[in-house]
Amino acid sequence: xxxxxxxxxxxxxxxxxxxxxxxxxxxxxxxxxxxxxxxxxxxxxxxxxxxxxxxxxxxxxxxxxxxxxxxxxxxxxxxxxxxxxxxxxxxxxxxxxxxxxxxxxxxxxxxxxxxxxxxxxxxxxxxxxxxxxxxxxxxxxxxxxxxxxxxxxxxxxxxxxxxxxxxxxxxxxxxxxxxxxxxxxxxxxxxxxxxxxxxxxxxxxxxxxxxxxxxxxxxxxxxxxxxxxxxxxxxxxxxxxxxxxxxxxxxxxxxxxxxxxxxxxxxxxxxxxxxxxxxxxxxxxxxxxxxxxxxxxxxxxxxxxxxxxxxxxxxxxxxxxxxxxxxxxxxxxxxxxxxxxxxxxxxxxxxxxxxxxxxxxxxxxxxxxxxxxxxxxxxxxxxxxxxxxxxxxxxxxxxxxxxxxxxxxxxxxxxxxxxxxxxxxxxxxxxxxxxxxxxxxxxxxxxxxxxxxxxxxxxxxxxxxxxxxxxxxxxxxxxxxxxxxxxxxxxxxxxxxxxxxxxxxxxxxxxxxxxxxxxxxxxxxxxxxxxxxxxxxxxxxxxxxxxxxxxxxxxxxxxxxxxxxxxxxxxxxxxxxxxxxxxxx
Numbered sequence: 001x002x003x004x005x006x007x008x009x010x011x012x013x014x015x016x017x018x019x020x021x022x023x024x025x026x027x028x029x030x031x032x033x034x035x036x037x038x039x040x041x042x043x044x045x046x047x048x049x050x051x052x053x054x055x056x057x058x059x060x061x062x063x064x065x066x067x068x069x070x071x072x073x074x075x076x077x078x079x080x081x082x083x084x085x086x087x088x089x090x091x092x093x094x095x096x097x098x099x100x101x102x103x104x105x106x107x108x109x110x111x112x113x114x115x116x117x118x119x120x121x122x123x124x125x126x127x128x129x130x131x132x133x134x135x136x137x138x139x140x141x142x143x144x145x146x147x148x149x150x151x152x153x154x155x156x157x158x159x160x161x162x163x164x165x166x167x168x169x170x171x172x173x174x175x176x177x178x179x180x181x182x183x184x185x186x187x188x189x190x191x192x193x194x195x196x197x198x199x200x201x202x203x204x205x206x207x208x209x210x211x212x213x214x215x216x217x218x219x220x221x222x223x224x225x226x227x228x229x230x231x232x233x234x235x236x237x238x239x240x241x242x243x244x245x246x247x248x249x250x251x252x253x254x255x256x257x258x259x260x261x262x263x264x265x266x267x268x269x270x271x272x273x274x275x276x277x278x279x280x281x282x283x284x285x286x287x288x289x290x291x292x293x294x295x296x297x298x299x300x301x302x303x304x305x306x307x308x309x310x311x312x313x314x315x316x317x318x319x320x321x322x323x324x325x326x327x328x329x330x331x332x333x334x335x336x337x338x339x340x341x342x343x344x345x346x347x348x349x350x351x352x353x354x355x356x357x358x359x360x361x362x363x364x365x366x367x368x369x370x371x372x373x374x375x376x377x378x379x380x381x382x383x384x385x386x387x388x389x390x391x392x393x394x395x396x397x398x399x400x401x402x403x404x405x406x407x408x409x410x411x412x413x414x415x416x417x418x419x420x421x422x423x424x425x426x427x428x429x430x431x432x433x434x435x436x437x438x439x440x441x442x443x444x445x446x447x448x449x450x451x452x453x454x455x456x457x458x459x460x461x462x463x464x465x466x467x468x469x470x471x472x473x474x475x476x477x478x479x480x481x482x483x484x485x486x487x488x489x490x491x492x493x494x495x496x497x498x499x500x501x502x503x504x505x506x507x508x509x510x511x512x513x514x515x516x517x518x519x520x521x522x523x524x525x526x527x528x529x530x531x532x533x534x535x536x537x538x539x540x541x542x543x544x545x546x547x548x549x550x551x552x553x554x555x556x557x558x559x560x561x562x563x564x565x566x567x568x569x570x571x572x573x574x575x576x577x578x579x580x581x582x583x584x585x
Contacts, residue, residue, distance in 0.1 A: 008092075008093040009107075009110050013090075025115025025116060026074070026075065026078045026173050027079060027082060027090055028093070028094060028115070029176035030064075030067060030068065030079075031091055031094045032094055032111070032176075032180040033176050033179050033180035034063075034067055035048040035049075035095075035104075036104060037067065042066060045062070045063065045066050048094075049095065051091075052088070053084045053085070053087035053088035053091060054084055056079060056087055057079065057084055057087065060080060061076050063079070064076050064079070067176075068179065071176065078172075094107065097110075104180060108153075108177045108180060111177065112174075116146075116173060119146040119149045119150065120150055121147055121211075121294060122290055122292050122295070124290045124331075125289050125301075126151040126154055127331040128287065128290075128324045128334065129209060129255055129257075131331040131334040132338065133155075133209060135159045135206065135207050138159065139206040139207065140161075140162065140204050140205050141155055141160070141205060141206065141208065141209060141250070142164075142207070142208040142210075142250055143161055143162065143164070143208070143209045144164035144190070144208075144209075144249075145164060145165055145210075146166060146211070147257070147294065148163070148209050148211040148257075149163065149170070149174055152209070153174070153178075153183070156178065156183035157183065159184075160184040161184065161185045161186070162186050163187045164188050164189075164195050165189055165190075166189070166190065167189075171188075171189050174187055192213060192218065192238055192245075193219070193241065197221050205249060206250055206252045207251075207253055207254060208249030208255070209254075209257075210242050210254070210256045210257070211257045212238045212239050212243075212257075212258070213239075214238065214259050215237075217235045217236070217237060218236060218237070219234065219235055220241070237262070239256075240273060242256050243262075243277060243281070246304075247282060247283070247306040248281070248306075254305075255303050255305055255306070256304045256306070257289070257293075257301055257302070257304075259302075260300040260521055263286065263362065263363040263521065264364050264527075264529065266359070266529050266531050272361075274363055275353075275357075278353065281306060282307035283307075284305055284306065284317075284319065285322060286302055286303070286322070286365055287303040287305060287321075287334075287365070288302045288323050288324050288325045288364075288365035288366065289301045289302055290324065290327075291325060302363075302365060303324070318353075319351055320340070321348070321363075321365045322337055322365065323348075325365075326347050328347065333345075347369060359532070360529070362521070366521075367518070367521075373514055374514055374515075377514045381511070381537050381539065384540075386539050387540060388535050389489070389533065389534060389535070389536040389537075390534035390535070391492075392497055392503065392538055393490055393492055393503065394489075394490045394491075395488070395490075395533060396445060396446065396488040397487050397530060398481060398483075398487075399442070400484060401415070401433055401439070401443070401481065402435055402439040402442065404435060407436075408436050408437055409436075410434040410436055410437060412432055412434060414429040414432060414433075414475055415431045415432075415480075415482075415483050416429045416454060416480055416482050416486065417429065417431060417483045417485075418463055418483070418485055421454065421456075421464075421465040424464060424465050424504060424508050425557075426468070427471070428474045429475075432478075443481055446481050447479045447480070447481055448472065448481065448482065448488070450471075450472050451466075451467065451491065452466075452489070453465070453466055453490070453504045454482055454486045454487075454489075455486060456485045457487055457527060457533060458485045458527040458528075459527070460485065461516050461520045461526055461527075462516040464504055464508050466500055466501060466504045487530075497538070497540065499546070501549075501550050502541070502546050503538070505553055515537070516528060519532045519533065
């Protein structure tokens with residue numbers, strides 16, 4: 001749109017005492033509607049161009065009843081919150097946009113963007129979702145909740161939209177804009193639990209697009225929603241509830257957008273739930289969405305695509321995984337990809353129930369759609385003799401350190417953090433923590449020993465270090481324990497790899513790093529599931545190769561020690577140079 005128009009709107013909102021909130025957005029929407037209402041329907045009101053702010057504030061009830069009678073109470077309240085000068089600034093911003101010949105739809109887009117930025121999703125994501133729905137012109141689409149608003153707005157150019165919004169302040173804004181732009185959007189205020197557990201069916205909708213809230217815990221009260229392992233009265237996540245309801249919210253293809261954490265988790269309960277999505281609810285595809293789907297966040301999101309007719313054919317079906325986060329994917333190609341018309345696509349892969357079961361029902365797209373580097377890694381490993389990491393080593397995930405209560409004696413520990421690892425070495429950790437004496441037994445299995453390997457599987461993925469005798473000796477009597485980002489990898493006796501130097505060399509290799517990063521999932525913080533880590537393939541060199549590897553490892557370690565000496569000499573020389581400069585006369 002005309003950038004000057006958007007600037008004017010933003011300036012008027014900044015000048016508003018209430019700021020760029022939904023209250024001002026509702027007023028702007030009302031003014032835009034007024035500007036598009038023919039004189040025959042104004043019932044004696046002047047045209048928008050001739051209506052001053054003083055006129056509006058003189059009888060706000062008349063303005064509201066004439067333009068949007070069903071929302072009149074809310075509008076009167078919003079108008080009353082603004083001073084005359086603020087209303088005039090908003091009025092002039094809309095007038096300037098119209099005088100600049102900006103299309104009404106683009107002015108409405110700017111109002112939505114400026115007044116409800118938290119409900120905005122990336123345009124790339126909206127394009128993907130609209131392409132996946134593939135809704136025919138004139139059909140009806142059920143949309144919910146706030147984050148679905150911008151996509152619902154775009155859909156309403158061609159289809160009829162029923163939009164559920166959980167925020168009562170947002171409903172007037174979108175309703176009035178829809179009237180101003182002649183878009184067919186019916187807005188209702190509903191929470192996810194009230195909608196999902198309603199007993200009435202929504203047979204009028206051909207499709208549904210559901211953005212359930214993230215991170216809420218809700219109770220299942222409706223019997224038809226409890227089929228997937230949840231008993232009546234059970235607490236489940238808002239995303240799980242959204243998937244159960246959204247799978248059947250429309251008669252045709254339905255989409256539920258969830259955080260990647262729901263896809264990634266592989267506990268027995270999570271796996272059973274996702275298996276039921278496959279068998280009982282018609283899950284046909286999972287599409288990863290572009291990073292930045294939610295404005296201002298790095299939350300990783302994916303779209304669950306349901307067939308709509310549910311309970312499909314069972315065990316012979318496959319799920320299609322599509323990497324929509326790759327900018328190389330053209331959204332217009334998605335309908336054919338989903339219909340199976342294009343099978344050989346680098347950003348698309350199919351997986352059977354058996355294949356998915358082997359991963360614990362991990363539905364992360366990058367678990368199945370492999371990039372070129374990962375494919376090369378897998379091909380290389382297929383040519384090697386390998387064993388599972390868990391067959392070689394005990395893998396322990398430390399618990400959070402107990403807190404000191406102040407009621408008993410304490411002892412000191414050092415906590416190894418990511419910053420303490422450099423080039424595969426563990427330096428003496430600087431973080432000291434006081435623990436209650438009673439915790440000594442609890443942390444005993446997590447106290448590091450020489451030969452242990454630290455491997456980070458949360459946040460920063462794949463950082464690995466060997467715990468050496470010198471590191472333990474330097475800490476003296478103070479135990480060293482790993483931070484929460486790490487697991488301890490401790491070689492078993494009698495395994496195919498007998499020296500931890502050989503294993504840590506592999507874990508730090510590009511091949512292993514590629515595998516570890518491919519396993520990483522999660523909504524906001526990447527992490528590797530323990531089940532996948534245990535199954536990680538490790539190639540087994542023969543005895544001669546292992547012996548050569550250990551010599552090279554020791555050679556590498558000596559180079560690092562030489563570098564330490566050189567750095568120390570460099571620092572001493574630098575200090576001497578500074579002192580000469582400072583003391584010269």
